[in-house]
Amino acid sequence: MQAKPAPELFHRIRWPLRLTWAGLWAERLSRAFWPLWTVLLLVLSVLAFGLQDILPLEAAWTGLVAACVGAGWALWRGLRRFNAPRRTEALARLDASLPGQPISALTDEQAVGGSDPASVAVWLAHRARMTARAATARPVRPDLRLAERDPFGLRYMALTAMVMALLFGSIWRVASVSGLAPGAAEAMMAGPSWEGWAQPPLYTGKPALYLNDVPAGPLELPQGSKVQIRLYGDVGALTLNETISGSTRPGAVSDPAQSFEVMQSGALSISGRGGREWQVAVSPDKAPGVSVTGPVTRERDGKMKLPFSAEDDYGITSGSVSITLDLPQVDRRYGLATEPEPRPSLTLDLPLPISGNRASFEDALVEDISEHPFANLPVQVQLEVTDGRGQTGQTEPLSLVLPGKRFFDPLAAAIVEMRRDLLWNRSNAPRAAQIFRAITYHPDGLIRDEKTFDRLKTAMAKLDTNAASLTPELRDELAKEFWEIALLVEEGDLASARARLERAQDRLNEAIRNGADPAEIQELMEELRAATQDYVRMLAERAQRNPDGQQAENQERMQITGNQIQEMMDEIQRLIEEGKMAEAAQAMAMLQQLLENLQITEGGAGDDGFSVPGMGALQETLRDQQDLSDESFRQLQQGDQGQGEKEEGEGGSLAERQRALRERLEGLGNRQLPGEGSEKGQQGRQALDGAEQSMDEAERALRDGDLSGALDRQAEAMDRLRQGMRALDEAAREARRADQAEQQPGGNDEPGRSRDPLGREQGDSRAIGSDSNMAQGQDVYRRAQDLLDEIRRRAGEQQRADNELGYLKRLLDLF
Numbered sequence: 012m013q014a015k016p017a018p019e020l021f022h023r024i025r026w027p028l029r030l031t032w033a034g035l036w037a038e039r040l041s042r043a044f045w046p047l048w049t050v051l052l053l054v055l056s057v058l059a060f061g062l063q064d065i066l067p068l069e070a071a072w073t074g075l076v077a078a079c080v081g082a083g084w085a086l087w088r089g090l091r092r093f094n095a096p097r098r099t100e101a102l103a104r105l106d107a108s109l110p111g112q113p114i115s116a117l118t119d120e121q122a123v124g125g126s127d128p129a130s131v132a133v134w135l136a137h138r139a140r141m142t143a144r145a146a147t148a149r150p151v152r153p154d155l156r157l158a159e160r161d162p163f164g165l166r167y168m169a170l171t172a173m174v175m176a177l178l179f180g181s182i183w184r185v186a187s188v189s190g191l192a193p194g195a196a197e198a199m200m201a202g203p204s205w206e207g208w209a210q211p212p213l214y215t216g217k218p219a220l221y222l223n224d225v226p227a228g229p230l231e232l233p234q235g236s237k238v239q240i241r242l243y244g245d246v247g248a249l250t251l252n253e254t255i256s257g258s259t260r261p262g263a264v265s266d267p268a269q270s271f272e273v274m275q276s277g278a279l280s281i282s283g284r285g286g287r288e289w290q291v292a293v294s295p296d297k298a299p300g301v302s303v304t305g306p307v308t309r310e311r312d313g314k315m316k317l318p319f320s321a322e323d324d325y326g327i328t329s330g331s332v333s334i335t336l337d338l339p340q341v342d343r344r345y346g347l348a349t350e351p352e353p354r355p356s357l358t359l360d361l362p363l364p365i366s367g368n369r370a371s372f373e374d375a376l377v378e379d380i381s382e383h384p385f386a387n388l389p390v391q392v393q394l395e396v397t398d399g400r401g402q403t404g405q406t407e408p409l410s411l412v413l414p415g416k417r418f419f420d421p422l423a424a425a426i427v428e429m430r431r432d433l434l435w436n437r438s439n440a441p442r443a444a445q446i447f448r449a450i451t452y453h454p455d456g457l458i459r460d461e462k463t464f465d466r467l468k469t470a471m472a473k474l475d476t477n478a479a480s481l482t483p484e485l486r487d488e489l490a491k492e493f494w495e496i497a498l499l500v501e502e503g504d505l506a507s508a509r510a511r512l513e514r515a516q517d518r519l520n521e522a523i524r525n526g527a528d529p530a531e532i533q534e535l536m537e538e539l540r541a542a543t544q545d546y547v548r549m550l551a552e553r554a555q556r557n558p559d560g561q562q563a564e565n566q567e568r569m570q571i572t573g574n575q576i577q578e579m580m581d582e583i584q585r586l587i588e589e590g591k592m593a594e595a596a597q598a599m600a601m602l603q604q605l606l607e608n609l610q611i612t613e614g615g616a617g618d619d620g621f622s623v624p625g626m627g628a629l630q631e632t633l634r635d636q637q638d639l640s641d642e643s644f645r646q647l648q649q650g651d652q653g654q655g656e657k658e659e660g661e662g663g664s665l666a667e668r669q670r671a672l673r674e675r676l677e678g679l680g681n682r683q684l685p686g687e688g689s690e691k692g693q694q695g696r697q698a699l700d701g702a703e704q705s706m707d708e709a710e711r712a713l714r715d716g717d718l719s720g721a722l723d724r725q726a727e728a729m730d731r732l733r734q735g736m737r738a739l740d741e742a743a744r745e746a747r748r749a750d751q752a753e754q755q756p757g758g759n760d761e762p763g764r765s766r767d768p769l770g771r772e773q774g775d776s777r778a779i780g781s782d783s784n785m786a787q788g789q790d791v792y793r794r795a796q797d798l799l800d801e802i803r804r805r806a807g808e809q810q811r812a813d814n815e816l817g818y819l820k821r822l823l824d825l826f
Contacts, residue, residue, distance in 0.1 A: 024105065024114070027148045028098075031105045034153030035096035041155050043093040045166055047085035052169035054078045058185040059176035108151050113141035181224060204285045205249055206241045209273075212296075214399020215325045222287075230289040233325075234296045235400060236273040240281070242266070249283035255291045299323035299404040301330065301396045304373060307409075309528050313416030318375040319361065323398045326369035330361030330396040332376060337410055340389035346432025346439045357383055361394065379416075382494055384434035386415030417527060419518035419535070423501035425450055426467070430493040433474075437486055440478040447471045463499045470496065515539040516599075523596050529587070536584050543576060576602075626736065628679055632672060633732050636706075639668055640725040647718040665721075666713035673706035676732075686742025695742060698735030702728045 057063075063071045106114035117138060124130025157166065176182075207222030211233045220232075222240075242249040242265070250264040254277030273293055280288035305318040321327050334357040341347055362374050380386055391408040418424040429446060432439040451471070454464060470492045477485055519535040527535075579602050586595035643665060676699065686692020709724035 023146050024148045027150045028101055028105055030150035032096060032098060032101035034151060035101055035104070038153035038155060039093060039096060041157065042160060044085070044089035045157055045161060047082065047089055049166045049169045050078065050081045050085050052173045054082070055185065056169070056172035056176040056180075059173075059180035059182050061180065104151050105148055109144055109148055111141070111144060113144035114148075116141040117145060204243050204283070205281055206243075207281070208239045209236050210239070211236045212399060214328065222289075225289070227287045227289060229292060230279075231292045231294060232273050234273060234293050237270060238273060238279070239268075239270045241268055242281075244284075249281060249286065251279075251281055253277065253279045255279055255293065296398070296400050296402070297324050298402040299327055299396045299398045301394045301404050301406055303392075303394065303406060303409060307392070307411050307414060309414035309417070310377065310530065312379070313381045313414075314377050314379045315414040316375055316377050317392070318373070319394055320371075320373040321361075321396045321404075322371040323396070323404075324370065325399060327363060327372075327396050328369075328399050330363060330394065332359045332361060333357070333393045333395065334359070334380075334385060334413060335391045335393075335408075336385055337389040337391045340410065346428070346442065347435055349436045349438055351435050352437065354384060357385055361396065380413065381416035382491075383413075383415075384431065385413050387417075387431075388413060417522070417525075417531060418497060418501050419521040420501045420514065421517070422450065423497040426493050426497040426500065430490050430497070433481075433486055433493075434490055437481045437483075440474060440481045440486075444471065444475040444478045447474070460499065463496060466492075466499075467496050511542040511545065512539075515542040520596075520599060523587070523592055523599060526592070532587055533584075536580065536587070540577075540580055543580070626740065628675075629732065629736050629739075632676055632679065633729060633736070636672055636725065636729055636732065639665065639672065640722065640729065643713070643718055643721055643725065647722065664713075666710050669706060669710040669713055669721075669725075673703055673710065676703050676706065685739055685746065689742050689745070691738045691742035691745065695735040695738035698731045698738060702731035702735060705731060 057074070063074075066074070102114060106112045121131070121134045124134075205223075209220040209222060209230075209232055211217040211219070212235045215233050217233065238253075238255075240251050242251065246267070247265045251266075251269055252264055253271070255273045255275055256271035257274040258271065273291065276293045277291055278288065279291050280286065299321060300323070301319060301321045303317065304320050308316045310316055317332065321330060336351070336354070338351070357380065359376065359378055359380075361376055363369060364372055364374070389410065390413045391410055392413075393408050394406045395403055397403050418427050425446070429443040432443055447467075448471070451464075451467065470489060473485075474481075474489055515535065515538045519532070519539050522532050522535050579598065583595050583598045583602065586592075586598060646665070679699070684692070684696065686695060705724045705728035709721045709728060712718075712721035712724055
């Protein structure tokens with residue numbers, strides 16, 4: 012048995028059912044009538060393009076009849092195949108989309124067991140479950156796919172044609188089909204009595220106008236638009252009058268074909284049958300503009316960066332920058348003292364957007380002009396842009412020093428300077444050859460690569476041979492060769508870590524002294540970090556290979572960790588970033604001397620093995636005090652105030668470790684130390700006593716939880732320890748030199764030294780590991796440690812200030 016679903020069920024599925032029913036209508040209409048709207052779109056596209064206006068009348072009538080027949084056939088086919096969907100079909104489709112077809116199930120009635128309560132309960136539970144499923148109904152999407160019915164995609168072609176007609180045609184041309192009527196056929200065959208076109212300049216990007224489609228009245232045209240008019244019929248039946256070309260000798264107004272350019276606002280009129288008049292307003296084409304938007308800078312790789320902006324009504328077509336030597340501003344000394352040979356201005360193309368709007372844009376010219384003779388010389392820079400009409404816009408001449416690659420290696424800088432002199436004037440060739448001979452007379456310390464040196468000697472020989480009659484071609488060839496040699500000297504791969512370290516130090520020092528760009532200094536700092544890490548790693552590997560050799564003894568006398576070197580370089584970089592170049596140069600000099608002293612220690616072949624009694628134990632005490640200070644500093648950074656006694660380290664609490672160091676120093680002071688009875692020895696003992704007192708104060712500060720105060724006292728203790736060690740070392744060495752003088756009463760005169768043509772000393776009898784160099788190394792080490800202690804002291808003061816500020820803020824929050 013079947014029954015109708017409950018009314019509340021239809022209320023729940025009302026909207027899904029209606030939407031599914033609408034989808035069925037759309038589905039069947041599209042399947043039945045897609046040929047009809049395909050034909051209609053094609054016909055409308057043809058009419059919008061105006062094909063009926065240019066075809067012969069017979070062809071136009073034939074096409075119209077074919078279009079009507081095609082539309083009629085498509086309509087008949089659609090009506091024949093269309094079957095209006097019913098509500099029950101929509102209900103069946105909606106029911107089929109649900110699991111178990113609950114709508115159909117709800118139309119059923121219980122056939123048997125109607126008197127059995129259990130069967131009735133099961134039946135009611137079944138209907139409740141089906142009702143719940145039916146309530147979840149959602150509209151069924153219609154199937155609008157027509158690929159099987161339209162395998163050639165005719166509907167897509169018709170739609171594409173319609174879109175093209177709307178973009179490039181005119182929908183109003185469809186109305187001209189009325190001209191095919193019998194009353195207008197005669198006029199159609201005769202054609203229009205006149206035609207006109209207005210073509211704006213191509214660079215404006217605006218489309219051409221068919222004046223027959225433009226109604227009379229105001230008309231705006233870009234300046235430079237080309238107007239063409241065709242007059243049909245008897246001569247004189249139509250005349251053209253215009254005041255927009257600005258011509259003083261216009262042609263006859265009745266000429267059948269006339270053309271001119273729009274130069275000014277005015278009137279354009281065609282008098283006669285079907286004539287028309289327009290009031291033309293000309294939009295002027297302004298000249299383009301260009302400006303420099305920022306400073307001209309040097310990139311890290313030596314390229315010039317020139318930021319600029321440009322704008323125009325319709326778009327920039329080209330741009331250039333002209334660079335001319337500013338001769339009055341050149342420092343006319345040395346090779347530049349002579350008059351320069353004539354050289355044309357340097358012209359570079361400005362970059363333009365490849366795609367997008369060129370009417371207004373910002374960009375930057377990045378060009379490597381380091382090899383040009385104007386590089387690093389005063390110049391005048393002028394930018395110029397051009398629009399599509401040929402109008403130009405320029406900037407005022409900008410005076411600056413043309414950025415180029417900077418050379419910090421002395422030999423590379425000398426080679427580049429001589430190259431510049433040759434390009435300045437060929438008469439500098441003899442002078443350049445003489446200077447090359449002088450700087451390569453004693454190449455030790457200048458040339459690191461033999462192949463590069465051989466290449467330089469070959470170029471020097473060619474220059475020396477042709478110095479008297481140097482041709483422009485040979486000059487340019489030598490200039491290219493000298494540039495490549497300078498690059499090899501400046502940036503070539505170096506064989507050893509020591510050579511890379513020296514090179515990085517020299518380049519960074521030169522950059523700081525000469526006020527190089529921050530980007531260059533940053534790059535050189537990174538190079539110095541890498542070279543230092545390589546060199547320290549080389550020392551560590553050598554120590555591992557020979558732990559019991561002379562190097563271990565030398566390193567016991569003076570050590571500095573890689574972290575401390577890193578801290579010094581971080582401090583140098585901070586000073587540079589803050590613009591404190593003088594302080595950065597001083598810190599750089601200390602770091603350089605420290606690293607040089609490490610090299611002396613590593614290469615101490617001339618050391619006689621002399622050691623100061625007790626100095627090793629003092630060095631160990633200083634290192635342990637340094638480690639304790641580092642740990643205190645870390646505790647302070649972590650904010651562990653007041654826990655100096657509670658924090659357990661490797662050797663007990665910080666206060667207990669400080670007490671152990673003080674007791675060790677006290678025991679060392681009771682031993683036999685050198686210099687007893689001498690002034691230096693007395694100074695050393697007093698400094699050690701002061702260190703012991705500072706350690707005692709640091710211990711009390713640690714017990715009280717005052718980490719900042721403990722850091723200050725620990726820094727004082729380390730400073731006094733170093734002072735005492737230095738004084739004791741000097742006392743011991745004075746005593747040793749006195750003993751040697753008694754044993755060898757001969758003089759201490761240094762042997763004579765020869766000098767090269769530039770006045771440089773060619774020989775030095777002092778050994779690398781001599782006492783004077785070692786003493787100098789100790790002094791460098793002391794100053795380096797002073798710098799690190801100052802960094803820690805400032806950090807401690809800043810931490811203490813931050814803690815006090817936080818305490819004040821908490822008090823304010825309480826009130």
